[in-house]
Amino acid sequence: MSIRAAVFALLLWAPNASAMTIERVVSPARIEAWLVEDHTLPVVAIRFAFSGGAALDPAGKSGLVSLVASLLDEGAGPYDTAAFQTRLEDLVTTLQFHAGRDQLSGGLRTLKRNLGEVEELLRLALTEPRFEPSAIERVRGQIVASLAHQAQNPRALAGRLWMRDAFEDHPYGQNVDGTTESIGAINREDLVGFVADQLRRGGMVIGAVGDLNRDELAAFVDRVFGSLPIGSGVVDVAEARPAEGGALLISRLAVPQSTVAFGQAGLKRRDPDWYAARLLNDIIGGGGFRGRLMKEIREKRGLAYGVSTGLVTFRHAALILGGVATENARVAQSIDLIRGEWRRMREEGPTEAELDEAKGYLIGSFPLSLDSSEKIASLLVEMQLEQLPIDFLEHRAALFAAVTHEDARRVARHLFDPEKLSFVVVGNPADLTPTRTRPEPRF
Amino acid sequence: MVIACFVTAAPARAGRFAAETFFLDNGMQVVVAPNHRVPAVTQMVWYKVGAADDPLGKSGLAHFLEHLMFKGTKANPPGAFTALIGRDGGRNNAFTSEDYTAYHETVARDRLELVMQLEADRMTGLVLDDPVVLPERDVVLEERHLRVDGEPAALLAEQLRAALFLHHPYRNPNIGWENEIRSLGTADALAFYRDWYAPNNAILIIAGDTTTEEVRPLAARYFAPIPSRPVAARIRVGEPRRHAAAHLEMKSARAAQPRWSRSYLAASYGAGDTGQAYALQVLAEILGGGAGSRLHKTLVLDRGLALSAGCSYSAGAIDLSTFRISATPKPGITVGDLEAAMEGEVDRLTREGVDPDEVRRATERMQAASVYAQDSLMGPAEIIGAGLAIGQNLDAVEDWPRRIGAVTPAGVDAAARALFLPRNSATGVLLPERGS
Numbered sequence: 109m110s111i112r113a114a115v116f117a118l119l120l121w122a123p124n125a126s127a128m129t130i131e132r133v134v135s136p137a138r139i140e141a142w143l144v145e146d147h148t149l150p151v152v153a154i155r156f157a158f159s160g161g162a163a164l165d166p167a168g169k170s171g172l173v174s175l176v177a178s179l180l181d182e183g184a185g186p187y188d189t190a191a192f193q194t195r196l197e198d199l200v201t202t203l204q205f206h207a208g209r210d211q212l213s214g215g216l217r218t219l220k221r222n223l224g225e226v227e228e229l230l231r232l233a234l235t236e237p238r239f240e241p242s243a244i245e246r247v248r249g250q251i252v253a254s255l256a257h258q259a260q261n262p263r264a265l266a267g268r269l270w271m272r273d274a275f276e277d278h279p280y281g282q283n284v285d286g287t288t289e290s291i292g293a294i295n296r297e298d299l300v301g302f303v304a305d306q307l308r309r310g311g312m313v314i315g316a317v318g319d320l321n322r323d324e325l326a327a328f329v330d331r332v333f334g335s336l337p338i339g340s341g342v343v344d345v346a347e348a349r350p351a352e353g354g355a356l357l358i359s360r361l362a363v364p365q366s367t368v369a370f371g372q373a374g375l376k377r378r379d380p381d382w383y384a385a386r387l388l389n390d391i392i393g394g395g396g397f398r399g400r401l402m403k404e405i406r407e408k409r410g411l412a413y414g415v416s417t418g419l420v421t422f423r424h425a426a427l428i429l430g431g432v433a434t435e436n437a438r439v440a441q442s443i444d445l446i447r448g449e450w451r452r453m454r455e456e457g458p459t460e461a462e463l464d465e466a467k468g469y470l471i472g473s474f475p476l477s478l479d480s481s482e483k484i485a486s487l488l489v490e491m492q493l494e495q496l497p498i499d500f501l502e503h504r505a506a507l508f509a510a511v512t513h514e515d516a517r518r519v520a521r522h523l524f525d526p527e528k529l530s531f532v533v534v535g536n537p538a539d540l541t542p543t544r545t546r547p548e549p550r551f
Numbered sequence: 552m553v554i555a556c557f558v559t560a561a562p563a564r565a566g567r568f569a570a571e572t573f574f575l576d577n578g579m580q581v582v583v584a585p586n587h588r589v590p591a592v593t594q595m596v597w598y599k600v601g602a603a604d605d606p607l608g609k610s611g612l613a614h615f616l617e618h619l620m621f622k623g624t625k626a627n628p629p630g631a632f633t634a635l636i637g638r639d640g641g642r643n644n645a646f647t648s649e650d651y652t653a654y655h656e657t658v659a660r661d662r663l664e665l666v667m668q669l670e671a672d673r674m675t676g677l678v679l680d681d682p683v684v685l686p687e688r689d690v691v692l693e694e695r696h697l698r699v700d701g702e703p704a705a706l707l708a709e710q711l712r713a714a715l716f717l718h719h720p721y722r723n724p725n726i727g728w729e730n731e732i733r734s735l736g737t738a739d740a741l742a743f744y745r746d747w748y749a750p751n752n753a754i755l756i757i758a759g760d761t762t763t764e765e766v767r768p769l770a771a772r773y774f775a776p777i778p779s780r781p782v783a784a785r786i787r788v789g790e791p792r793r794h795a796a797a798h799l800e801m802k803s804a805r806a807a808q809p810r811w812s813r814s815y816l817a818a819s820y821g822a823g824d825t826g827q828a829y830a831l832q833v834l835a836e837i838l839g840g841g842a843g844s845r846l847h848k849t850l851v852l853d854r855g856l857a858l859s860a861g862c863s864y865s866a867g868a869i870d871l872s873t874f875r876i877s878a879t880p881k882p883g884i885t886v887g888d889l890e891a892a893m894e895g896e897v898d899r900l901t902r903e904g905v906d907p908d909e910v911r912r913a914t915e916r917m918q919a920a921s922v923y924a925q926d927s928l929m930g931p932a933e934i935i936g937a938g939l940a941i942g943q944n945l946d947a948v949e950d951w952p953r954r955i956g957a958v959t960p961a962g963v964d965a966a967a968r969a970l971f972l973p974r975n976s977a978t979g980v981l982l983p984e985r986g987s
Contacts, residue, residue, distance in 0.1 A: 146588065148587075148588050149922060149925055149926055150922065151922060151923065151926055189842075189852060190842075190843070190848055190852050193841070193842035193843050194842075194843035196842075197840075197841050197842065197843040197916060198843075198912060198916065200916055200919040200920050217923070219919060219922065242855075246851070246852075246855070249858055249881055249882065250858050250859070252882075253807065253808050253858050253879065253882075256807035256808060257807040257808070259807065260805045260806070260807050262701060361805075362804070362805070363696075363700070363701045363805070364696045364700050364701065365693065365696040365697060365700070365701055367701075396633060396637065396642065396643070396644070397621065397630070397633045398633065398637055403630075406690055407629075407630075407686070408686065409686055409689075410685070410686030410687060410688070410689030410690045410693070411689070411693070412690070412693050413690055413691075413693045413694040413697050433693065433696070433697050434693065435692070435693060435696065465634070465637070465638055468637075468638045468639055468640065469637050469638065469639075469640050470640070471640060472638075472639040472640020472641065472659060473637075473640035473641070473642060474640065475589065475590070475591070475640075475659075476589070476591045476640055476641070476642065476657055476658070476659065476928075478589065479588070479589050479591065479657075479927050479928035479929075480926045480927040480928075481926050482926075
């Protein structure tokens with residue numbers, strides 16, 4: 109079978125995979141939620157996100173949203189921490205909150221029979237969090253400890269340095285978890301104020317999957333989210349573009365291996381060329397053994413266990429970011445190879461065969477990745493945050509298939525620029541000279 | 552096409568995964584676990600050989616061979632395997648534990664035949680030479696640097712395991728000791744492959760949107776023709792009686808906080824008092840299972856001594872397993888005070904026993920949560936394979952919720968008293984090293 113025939117077969121197959129039907133549910137209180145109803149298992153997964161994440165942290169108080177997210181499940185309403193968490197445990201339920209750069213998100217997985225009780229716990233967490241002083245101090249201590257660990261972790265350190273150097277004073281240059289100092293500056297009023305100001309129905313999105321029907325979901329969202337203020341959902345964060353000086357920074361750390369973060373500006377999700385960029389990313393830095401970088405760096409030369417790149421799309425900036433770790437003596441060679449592949453992709457683009465293979469992979473792997481309720485619920489939230497249409501899954505394959513070889517070469521010429529590609533190296537690399545020095549980041 | 556090559560076809564009593572099993576004439580076990588939510592299948596091939604079967608002086612060989620299994624065969628040259636699967640969106644990977652090595656692919660349901668053909672092909676057709684083997688050895692060294700050498704806590708955990716097991720090969724890390732990884736070569740890998748990679752030493756699991764009726768003829772076509780070969784018994788040295796508790800302390804400039812942990816030799820499904828393997832899982836849930844567990848509640852919430860505290864235990868091992876309790880002290884709390892508090896909780900448990908209500912809540916939680924294992928494609932295949940590869944039968948795996956439900960408070964108490972013997976423990980303390 110030729111490659112072209114394989115791709116064609118997938119186009120026929122993909123719509124069946126998305127036989128999964130996404131329904132738009134609008135509750136009596138006018139709250140919208142997307143639903144995939146599936147009664148195979150007595151399980152319900154729900155995800156949601158409020159607009160406004162760590163990018164809103166006030167000056168000197170970075171880490172505020174992260175601290176809020178860590179405290180929302182530490183007691184609410186009549187329940188102190190132990191009572192709240194024991195209740196969740198006995199209901200065989202996970203409930204988690206997460207601070208992203210642009211959203212505060214949350215999710216739960218529970219058994220159908222416990223949904224009513226879990227609903228009440230979630231409502232209390234969002235509307236009556238206790239923020240008890242003892243819980244604040246305990247969680248603050250845990251975050252400070254995690255920051256101390258990040259400061260010694262090569263991968264965390266490389267990522268932190270890269271983002272700070274790329275975005276400087278823009279909120280995206282700050283650490284989502286803040287610093288020891290900024291976390292110490294946050295008080296209870298800040299936490300209460302954030303919840304009052306930011307947990308709003310405007311800009312909120314919800315996805316639900318599993319053993320519940322439209323009416324049950326509508327009742328759930330009204331009871332949980334119905335009492336939240338409406339709000340506009342508009343978040344005041346400036347658009348940002350990463351610095352693209354082609355820098356190479358080194359942070360010395362006594363480890364056998366140098367960990368490298370590299371990247372430059374990418375394409376936003378709503379850019380019409382995003383599909384071409386996504387294919388190009390797979391061709392140069394796709395996971396598994398697929399990407400050109402993996403072949404050159406791992407398979408041919410044994411320089412690293414893994415190397416990959418990814419498109420990172422924030423609400424107000426876009427990046428293509430990658431990472432690799434190679435022993436100190438040979439890391440310079442890995443960096444040369446990455447620069448070389450960046451140049452080759454810019455100058456020659458992908459081959460037609462590579463483009464076809466990437467299409468086959470990105471079209472075919474997508475339905476395979478939706479094998480659990482939680483993964484599907486996350487997809488529903490992502491689609492709404494990116495303002496994709498509800499029937500997007502029916503068109504996804506065609507959008508990738510429509511990218512022509514010429515499109516891909518055109519996008520490659522402006523996406524990949526070895527002169528602008530910036531590197532941060534953490535370790536004790538041989539034969540590398542930094543383009544400039546920067547003070548170590550604080551954690 | 553010969554299809555009449557099956558010895559038995561005994562569907563297991565319908566359990567949580569509703570899996571069915573049969574054997575091919577060459578001794579290969581086949582399991583089918585249907586799940587029709589997504590039009591996709593996961594294939595897993597499990598070989599009953601792992602890091603604990605590495606020859607003396609060649610630690611890391613089972614894991615090294617796992618890497619080399621992607622290097623191509625006569626029929627499928629290097630790169631073809633991943634390209635053929637990835638072309639339609641399929642994914643594949645592999646992993647190596649102490650007791651088994653597993654390879655897996657997840658593909659659209661109409662690609663099942665392709666991946667069965669590919670796995671059958673590399674069961675016997677692997678082609679290796681120095682130009683592909685030697686760079687891969689460097690990859691494994693980088694993997695070791697990444698996972699172990701760069702992480703003080705991982706380095707100490709490796710040392711601690713070597714101190715807990717006096718003689719049994721579980722004392723060696725799965726990835727291998729660095730000096731021994733550096734000595735592994737093409738001939739070692741090929742010998743290990745010939746010794747262990749035979750159909751009669753393998754289990755095929757197909758999970759997902761398929762049926763036994765569909766899998767049978769495909770297994771017959773691709774795996775049944777592979778002749779069975781004599782495979783050596785997995786002879787492992789026994790672990791002698793321990794007489795002394797081990798205490799290890801490691802200082803590292805890269806340790807952010809002190810960390811305390813203690814591992815005990817523990818019964819498993821395969822060794823020790825195997826009847827206690829289920830009670831030990833309930834004990835682990837009560838002691839350190841989550842935010843409501845004893846260690847978290849007492850040390851973190853009530854007494855404010857620790858930033859975190861918990862435990863870990865897995866019953867899945869051919870030989871003795873380990874039961875580990877661990878905690879990170881709050882700043883200002885000494886490791887000595889933390890250790891005393893952890894020991895206090897263990898003493899309280901062995902002295903006073905567990906509360907019947909505590910056991911009832913734990914077992915109900917564990918049983919109820921087992922439904923989540925069905926909420927993924929690969930989850931059931933992994934659970935079934937991990938059981939069969941250490942010698943459990945399918946009934947035991949399917950029956951897990953009921954067996955957990957049968958655990959009694961007296962059973963947990965007996966298991967705890969047998970477990971928490973100081974002489975059977977190794978304690979590890981990680982300390983930050985301050986100054987230049």
